[in-house]
Amino acid sequence: xxxxxxxxxxxxxxxxxxxxxxxxxxxxxxxxxxxxxxxxxxxxxxxxxxxxxxxxxxxxxxxxxxxxxxxxxxxxxxxxxxxxxxxxxxxxxxxxxxxxxxxxxxxxxxxxxxxxxxxxxxxxxxxxxxxxxxxxxxxxxxxxxxxxxxxxxxxxxxxxxxxxxxxxxxxxxxxxxxxxxxxxxxxxxxxxxxxxxxxxxxxxxxxxxxxxxxxxxxxxxxxxxxxxxxxxxxxxxxxxxxxxxxxxxxxxxxxxxxxxxxxxxxxxxxxxxxxxxxxxxxxxxxxxxxxxxxxxxxxxxxxxxxxxxxxxxxxxxxxxxxxxxxxxxxxxxxxxxxxxxxxxxxxxxxxxxxxxxxxxxxxxxxxxxxxxxxxxxxxxxxxxxxxxxxxxxxxxxxxxxxxxxxxxxxxxxxxxxxxxxxxxxxxxxxxxxxxxxxxxxxxxxxxxxxxxxxxxxxxxxxxxxxxxxxxxxxxxxxxxxxxxxxxxxxxxxxxxxxxxxxxxxxxxxxxxxxxxxxxxxxxxxxxxxxxxxxxxxxxxxxxxxxxxxxxxxxxxxxxxxxxxxxxxxx
Amino acid sequence: xxxxxxxxxxxxxxxxxxxxxxxxxxxxxxxxxxxxxxxxxxxxxxxxxxxxxxxxxxxxxxxxxxxxxxxxxxxxxxxxxxxxxxxxxxxxxxxxxxxxxxxxxxxxxxxxxxxxxxx
Numbered sequence: 001x002x003x004x005x006x007x008x009x010x011x012x013x014x015x016x017x018x019x020x021x022x023x024x025x026x027x028x029x030x031x032x033x034x035x036x037x038x039x040x041x042x043x044x045x046x047x048x049x050x051x052x053x054x055x056x057x058x059x060x061x062x063x064x065x066x067x068x069x070x071x072x073x074x075x076x077x078x079x080x081x082x083x084x085x086x087x088x089x090x091x092x093x094x095x096x097x098x099x100x101x102x103x104x105x106x107x108x109x110x111x112x113x114x115x116x117x118x119x120x121x122x123x124x125x126x127x128x129x130x131x132x133x134x135x136x137x138x139x140x141x142x143x144x145x146x147x148x149x150x151x152x153x154x155x156x157x158x159x160x161x162x163x164x165x166x167x168x169x170x171x172x173x174x175x176x177x178x179x180x181x182x183x184x185x186x187x188x189x190x191x192x193x194x195x196x197x198x199x200x201x202x203x204x205x206x207x208x209x210x211x212x213x214x215x216x217x218x219x220x221x222x223x224x225x226x227x228x229x230x231x232x233x234x235x236x237x238x239x240x241x242x243x244x245x246x247x248x249x250x251x252x253x254x255x256x257x258x259x260x261x262x263x264x265x266x267x268x269x270x271x272x273x274x275x276x277x278x279x280x281x282x283x284x285x286x287x288x289x290x291x292x293x294x295x296x297x298x299x300x301x302x303x304x305x306x307x308x309x310x311x312x313x314x315x316x317x318x319x320x321x322x323x324x325x326x327x328x329x330x331x332x333x334x335x336x337x338x339x340x341x342x343x344x345x346x347x348x349x350x351x352x353x354x355x356x357x358x359x360x361x362x363x364x365x366x367x368x369x370x371x372x373x374x375x376x377x378x379x380x381x382x383x384x385x386x387x388x389x390x391x392x393x394x395x396x397x398x399x400x401x402x403x404x405x406x407x408x409x410x411x412x413x414x415x416x417x418x419x420x421x422x423x424x425x426x427x428x429x430x431x432x433x434x435x436x437x438x439x440x441x442x443x444x445x446x447x448x449x450x451x452x453x454x455x456x457x458x459x460x461x462x463x464x465x466x467x468x469x470x471x472x473x474x475x476x477x478x479x480x481x482x483x484x485x486x487x488x489x490x491x492x493x494x495x496x497x498x499x500x501x502x503x504x505x506x507x508x509x510x511x512x513x514x515x516x517x518x519x520x521x522x523x524x525x526x527x528x529x530x531x532x533x534x535x536x537x538x539x540x541x542x543x544x545x546x547x548x549x550x551x552x553x554x555x556x557x558x559x560x561x562x563x564x565x566x567x568x569x570x
Numbered sequence: 571x572x573x574x575x576x577x578x579x580x581x582x583x584x585x586x587x588x589x590x591x592x593x594x595x596x597x598x599x600x601x602x603x604x605x606x607x608x609x610x611x612x613x614x615x616x617x618x619x620x621x622x623x624x625x626x627x628x629x630x631x632x633x634x635x636x637x638x639x640x641x642x643x644x645x646x647x648x649x650x651x652x653x654x655x656x657x658x659x660x661x662x663x664x665x666x667x668x669x670x671x672x673x674x675x676x677x678x679x680x681x682x683x684x685x686x687x688x689x
Contacts, residue, residue, distance in 0.1 A: 104649040107601050107656045117647055147686050148645040150598045150605060 024229040026179045029128040032092035036081050038223040039096055043074040045222025045232040046215060053218065056211035066211035069106030073113060074219065076103020088127050093120035093137075108212035111145055111157050115216075118144025131181055135172045138165040138185070155200025157212030163192035164220065179227050186224045189217040260308040261287075261327045264299045268319035272297065277318075284310050296322070302329065345371040347378065354448045355455055356401040359439060360387055360409050360417075363530060365559035366436055373443040376401070382410050382436075382560060392420035402426045403452045405459065409439035411496065429456035434496060435468035436527065436558070437568030467521075468495055469512045469567040471505065505564055506540060510547065516569050524551050527558030527566040540565070584669060591623035593638050593676075596664035602653030605643040607681035626681075635674035636665065642678060646685040654678040 025034060046053070046067070053067030080099025086092050097120040100113035122140035123129055129137065142165040145158055152158050167188030171181040196210035197203040203210055222232045262285075274290070281288050285303035301311050312324050345368040350356040359375040361367045362382025370378060377395040381387030396404055404426055408417040411434045421428040429452055433439040442459040450458075470493045474485045478498075485491055485501045492500040492512030499515045502508030518524055524544065528537035534557070541555040558566055597603055606626030628639040638661060644653055658676040665673050 101647065101649055104652050106652065107660075110648050110652050110656065111601050114645075114648060144647075144686075148604070148648055149601045150603060153599055 024179075025227045026177055028177060029130050030089065030134075030178050031128045032086045032089045035089050035092050035096075035129075036084075036086075037226060039074070039081065040078055041226035041232045042219035042222040043071070043078050045225060046074060046218045047071050048233060049218045053211050053215045056208045056214055066106065066108045066215055069109045070112055070212070070215040070219075072105040073100055073103055073109035076100060077113075077116060079103075088125070089129050090120070090123045090125045090127070093123045096120065108157060108215060111148070111212065112216070112219075114145045114148050115141040115161055118142070129178075131172055131176055131178055134178060134181055135165070135168045138168045141165070153200065155196040155198070155203060155213075156210050157216050159196065159199060160189050160192045160210070160213035160216050164189045164216075179224075182220070182224045182227060186217070186220050189213075189220050193217050259305050259329055260303050261325075261329050262299075262301050262303055262308060262311045263323075263325045264312055264315050264321055265323040266297055266299070266315050266319050266321045268297060270319075272318070280314060281311065284314070345378075347371050348374045348376045348448070350376045350399055350401045350448070352400050354401055355403050355405060355446075355450060355452060356399045356448070357405045357407065357443065357446055358392065358395045358399070359407045359443070360392070360413050361436065361439075362410075362561060363559035365557035366527060369440060369527075369556060369558070370407075370443060373440065374446055374448065375407075375443065381413060385561075386410075386412050386416060389416050389419045389423065392416060393423055396420065396424045396426055396428065404428045405446065405452070405456055406430045407433045407439045407442060407459075409433045409436050427452060429453065431456055431459040431463070433463055435470065436560070436566055437466050437468040437525065438463045440525075440568065441466040441570070465570060467516050467569040469493065469499075469516055469565075469569065470496075470563050471508050471512065471565040471567075472563045474501070506543060509540065509544070509565060509567075512567070513544070513548070513569075518548055518551065518569055521551055521569045523554065523568075523570040524548065525554040525556060525568040525570075527556050527560065527568075529558055529560045529562070529564045529566070531561075531564045584671070586629040587624060589629050589636065589638075589665065589669065590627040592665055592668060593627050593629070593640065593661050594623045594625070596661045597627075597640050597642060597657055600653075600657045600660040602644050602648045603642050603657060604645050604684045607641040607643050607679075609641055609681075632674055635672045637674050638665070638676045640676065640678050641681045643682045643684055644680055646683040650680060650683075654680060 027034070030038075050067040050071050053070065054065035057066050077096045077100035080095045080102075081092055084092070084095070086095075093116070097113070097116040100109075100116045104110045104113040118141035119137045121144070122137045123133065126133065138161075142158075142161045145161055146152050149158075164185045167184045168181055171184040174180075176184065193209050193213045196213050197208070200210065225232050277290070278288060281299070281301055284307050285301045287300070287302040289300040291298040291300075299311065299315060303311060308326055312321065312326075315321055345364075348357075348371070356376035357374065358377045358379065359367075359370045360379045360381045361370050362380065362385070367378040367380070376399055379387045379391050379395050381391070392406070402425075406417050406421070406428055408414050408430065414430070414432060414434075417430050421430060431442050433442050442462045445455075445458045445462040447455050447458075471490060472493075474487055474489050474491045476487050478485050480498045483498060483501055485498070490502050490505055490508040491498060492502070492508045492515070494500075494512065494516050500508060500511035502511055513524070526537070526541060526544070528540075532540075537555060537557075541553060545553045560566060594606055597606065608625055609628075626641040628641075630637040630639075640657065640661065642654075642657065644650060657678050662673050662676045665671065
């Protein structure tokens, strides 16, 4: 790149800007040789950021990844001009367009080739291009690209191309040099990319920006970088919006030796020189991410134990630190592993000819309880997440037995259960359990060796041995059974009927127990939900134990959503 | 007409015309397509003036699966093979995604090219 012929008029004054080996190209005119350099820079920069673009692809068609497709298209374009030293920009542009056309891969590649086609057409036979030629070339690129489709979809690469042309037009009004113009264009393309989710619903839904648009941005930015004399080989170390810093995901990638995660929020005193900032941080650790909010930066890094205070000290020198968090990753990973392992329950093995039971259960804890009682398959589901017929059918089909007892454990699941029963060739009996405690009572009567009808009958009878209490939060104001309930209050249901309400969980639980005549029961089982912690559940248990000293109290981790407590009274 | 599975409260019927509209919309939004083509003088005569969504779209069933034939006009100067491939992908995806019915094949017939500008 340093071999750029001086005859093209690079002002020596411009070159002194950097003692770096790379020249800046702040020229009045661009010729074929510079265009070749720019196209190659666009390709290099796009390749360096290829994975970033690929990661944005939300359209799950076998079209392949947008980043890869655009890189392949640009490669074909650059191959076409690889061996030439043509000075005439029109000819070079035509060769690029021809190469892009022949090598266009994927939808984004086709659009990219159309952009080049329009661009080249406006430069027909011109030896060089000045600022106003760039404007018309970018406009022609946009027009040609839009011509290629009946219903252009906005929020895509087309929008970005259009905004880029618009920015060039505005820069032209200020009598900009090509470099200044490109700066404006890149900035506009960046804004345009950020705007794509506002224009296109699928992007908003997936929480990403458009991949093709981002690819075009990288091509343009690559061109700008080479004109400024910056490198185009290292992947982008640009600052992402604060919300995009994926600290949780980074947590999963703990490299050995990088035990501590340090997150620092800070306000730099001077504008941050990102390249130095990154390279300094790289000396300390890995998984570096920097996010920017309103003049606040957030830095995230993984460092070895002995270097855990280094990033903080370093950043203190750059500005004022507002928040520091240091966490031991190994400890956290161990914790989260422990949390996951509680999901491992062992389902009952079924021999052919035996009865198998399929149970619908909300929450890991309840699944484990059912598994310990001999359930052969668990279908996750319950009050607000009814399982599909498909899921239940699949559970039937995966079992080696052709005689199955199904416990739906929720009234809302009964219909689905019935459908699944009708659709399978296996013999299925449904024990109509309406709640989890009923299901557990029924499961106690299950016997894998018995005859299907007899076992199902025994289980159905067992249903009535138990009363079910459920405590949850009212989702709306309601007046029912003489009770007035406000949205947000705790409510207690006894056997599916609204029975009591209260302000706190404890209060509601006590009222519900009274209502259910817990005094005359032998056993009170409390299944605590995912909204509670173990210690909260323990406190509740102790209070109930002191209130009902003659009853046996069991506390079981149910892990069900939405219901802080499910209780069974026997 | 086809039934879209057994819903609990009855069956769902989706007409070929409806499927054709979806396919045609998806095709017209894919890059490189500048129009749907009539397959003959007769069809052009009766459908084009009414902007019938079935223009250039043919829907068949093979068992429970849908086969779609699309007759399109593409922009001159695009890479035809890539554009056609991408139309097939888009239509295939859109139909399966919106209807939940399996699509066996999407055949793209390029009936013509529109030359907007000559290079």
